[in-house]
Every structure is written in structure tokens, then in C-alpha cells.
Amino acid sequence: MHLQTLPGLFISHGSPMLAIDPEQVGPALHRLSTNLPRPKAIVVMSSHWESNAFEISSHSRPETWHDFRGFPEPLYQIRYPAPGSPALAEQMIQLFSSYDFVLHPNSTRPRDHGVWVPLLHMYPDADIPVLELSLPRQATAEQLFEIGQIIAPLRQQQILIIGSGSITHNLSELSWQDPNAQVPSWASDFRNYVAYHLKHGLYEKVLAWQSIPEVQRNHPSLEHLAPLFFAMGTGSISSIVHSSFSMGALGMDIYRFDS
Template sequence: MSTNPDTAPSLFISHGAPTFADQPGELGYRLGQLGQMLGSARAIVAVSPHWETNGLRVSSHPSPETIHDFYGFPKELYAIQYPAHGSPEVAKLVVDTLASNGLDAGLDPDRGMDHGVWVPLRYLRPLADIPVICVSLPINSTPDQAWHLGQTLAVLRQYGCLVLGTGSLTHNLAEFRGSNTDQVSPYVHEFANWIEDRIKDGDYDSLLHYRELAPHGQRAHPTEEHLLPLFFALGATSKADRFEVISREVRYGMLSMASYCWQ
């Protein structure tokens, strides 16, 4: 795994269940390796499925709180803090970049980091030494709209801002088994392999229509919010980027932790 020091990467990281916060597994280990190669990024600009709003919002708090937006998990998880700073300066840059491309966004001085953001970041940058700015997903966004959002913010990579989409490559919680297992539902691999192959082929039109074209597309995502950050990360890529798979791990037999890097 390598990174180009001249341009910050675009990443898609599957954050999985909140238990990922203290169960690193293969993905946590690989994120730790990748994080050591990132150098001194100016900021991390992140989109998570756990912040959906009416219209676009951009977090601007200089010291965003660690939000424990999950219920019924071990109490140890609620004590975890990820004390990264925010950056009002970069937040304004994000808003201005969106505005220059016809997208209105407001600054949110109160928003912290939901678990979709801080859980993977605690492995990627355990020292919490890079400012984090969160961008919301407008309610009822489509893959095309998430893609366009990523395209609009792709220029930030040239200014040293890492672009991060964090979600889950499969996310059918009706099939959640409650404990980890080595018995993976076959459809999980079939769907994940289809996504990876389309990315490698540059077949982005098929990706945008995954619900009709991918095997088990609607089973893998009964609702779309956890896959939309993948399209955000893809939109921020360029043809010059090298695509790398960070991990193909599967948890609980149905939750693909597949994660990708473009650099």
C-alpha cells in the first residue's frame, strides 16, 4: 500500500458496527498501516450515513465532540473519545467550494463526530492529530448526488485534505446474527466482488445503477444511506489515481467491511 505525497487520498472505509471501536480485526490493522503513510494531511473531510440533514451542512466547531450515537452496546464503547480538532478555516473552504459549484451549504458550529467517523479514524490516525470536518448527506440523496458532492470537493485533495466516505459495503441489519461468525452469507461476497470489479473496470455507470444491476443489490442495502459515502469517495477520485483494496473482511456473516483507497 502506497500513497502519493503530493495529493491527499480519497478513501472509502466500512465502519461496520460500533463494536469495531474496540475490535480492530484485519481492517483496523490495515488502517493503522495506511495511516502511517498519510503524512501531514491538512484536514479530513468526511461524509457519514449518520448525519443526514435538510440541505448540506458542514461542521465548524474547533473542538468537535465524540458522539456515541448507538444504543445497547457494551458500556466501554461509550467511554471512548476521539479528541481531534476541527478547523473553522477548512470548514469555510468547504462551504466556499460548494458554493462556487452551485451547492448551498451552511456551517454547523455545534456538530461533533458520529461513530461512523471517529470509529475508523481511531485506527487510521490514533493520535487524532489531523483536524476533522464533517459534511452532511442531504436527506433522500441518490448515488448520483453523492457522486456529484464528491466531484465538487475533489479539488480539496490538492490542498492536502483527505476525502473520506465512511459507511458499509453491505448493510442489511435484519440479517444481523448478534455474534461474529466465519459462516458468511454467499450474497455478501457476490455483491462486494461485483462492486470491486466495477471499480477496477472504471464502469461507474453500472455502479450508479447498482440496485438494478448488482447481484443482491437491494438485499445488500434495503436502504441506501450506508453505501452513498462510497459514491462520495468515488466522485472525488481522478483517472490518475491508483486504486487499492484496504480490506475485504466480513463480520457477523453479513456485514462487509470492504474498504478502498484512491491515491
């Protein structure tokens, strides 16, 4: 059976409300999935699993975790019962050990919304095995990029690799009551800088995130930008799948990485 190479992706997963109010992003995620070969498995690094050690979910049936508060009740009824894959988790542990990275199995971790909210739109049948990688707190942008490079060959085994975060993420500056609020220039300028340098293959400009204009205002903490560095490692050719903003300053971009 011929295996097809899948891209690496960076997905801005936005608010948990994306699960029931897809705006422009839900249809974009659905179109993206229908245009790709069906994955044999999906590996996601989510901004919502920060850890001290580097970990991978190894349970055969992870729970759906509603890791948020104060949202409408229907959101808490949603389940994403995709299986895990202990065998693939073990394969990845071995892969990383050959690069002197210690990847620890975690059999108790439930699936956070950074994983299941975008996958709900991409693969609503929840019938493809999904593994989650943690985001090591102490990892530099360059180390996350290297993790993406190590995992990139899995793309040739028809495994979809996703970094799930947000291109901009300052919750205190969002217009929560107005999804169509004006986009402030500090958010659009940041997003345009990142998109321009990715498109032109200037990855080093993005990895040097401290120098990106308005980075502190767009990312008061770095965990939602960090999965981008991981996704960048999976492919040297970048393209924009989708670009939009929600509630003013929340960037909802989706980027694709190919070799």
C-alpha cells in the same frame, strides 16, 4: 513547503465495537494511515449524518457522540478530541457556492461513530483537524458523485477525504454472536460486483445501484452505500485496500481513489 496529494477513501466502519475489537480492519486502517503522507485535515461524509440540507460541521471542538445503544460500557468512555476547522469549513462553503451547491455551516453537530471509530485506528493521537459533511437525504447517486468531484481538488492540499459507510449493511441478517460466521453468497456476490466494476473503472455500473444484484438485501436502506458514491467522485482510479466480512454478512471493505 511541498504539499502532497492524498487519495480519497471509502471505509466500511462496521459496528461501533470496531473501536475496541479491531478484528482485521483496525490493523488495515492503521497500515493505510502510516503509508500516507500526514494529512493537514480530514473531511468525512458519514452515513450517520443524514440531513435535509447539505451541511458541514463548523465548530472548533466538536464533541464525541456515542450515537448507539446497548454496547459495553468501555465504548462509551472513548473520546476522539480532534479539533475542527472553522476556516476550512468556510473555504468549502465558498467552493461549493461556486458550483451552485449551498453548503450550510452547523456549529452544534457532534461527531458520530462513522467518523471517530475508523479515525481511532488511523490517527489515534486525534491531533489532525476533522470536519464532517452531512449526507443529504434527497441526493441521488450522481449528485453525491458530483459532490466528490467538487471536493476532489482538496486532495492536492494534503487533505484526506473519506466516505464512511459499509459495503454491505443488513443488520437483521448478521450473526451477532459469531464474528467468523459463513459469508452468505448474496453478500459476497454484491460485494464482488461492486469491487469488480470499480477496479475496471466502470463507475456508471455502481452509480446505477438499483441494478446491482441483491442490492435490497444488502442495503434495506441506502445510507451506508451512499458515501461510496461520494468517495468515487474523488478519483478516477480505484484500488482495494482491504476486504473482509464480519458476523457473516457485514462487508468491511476499504477502497482507495486516486487520479
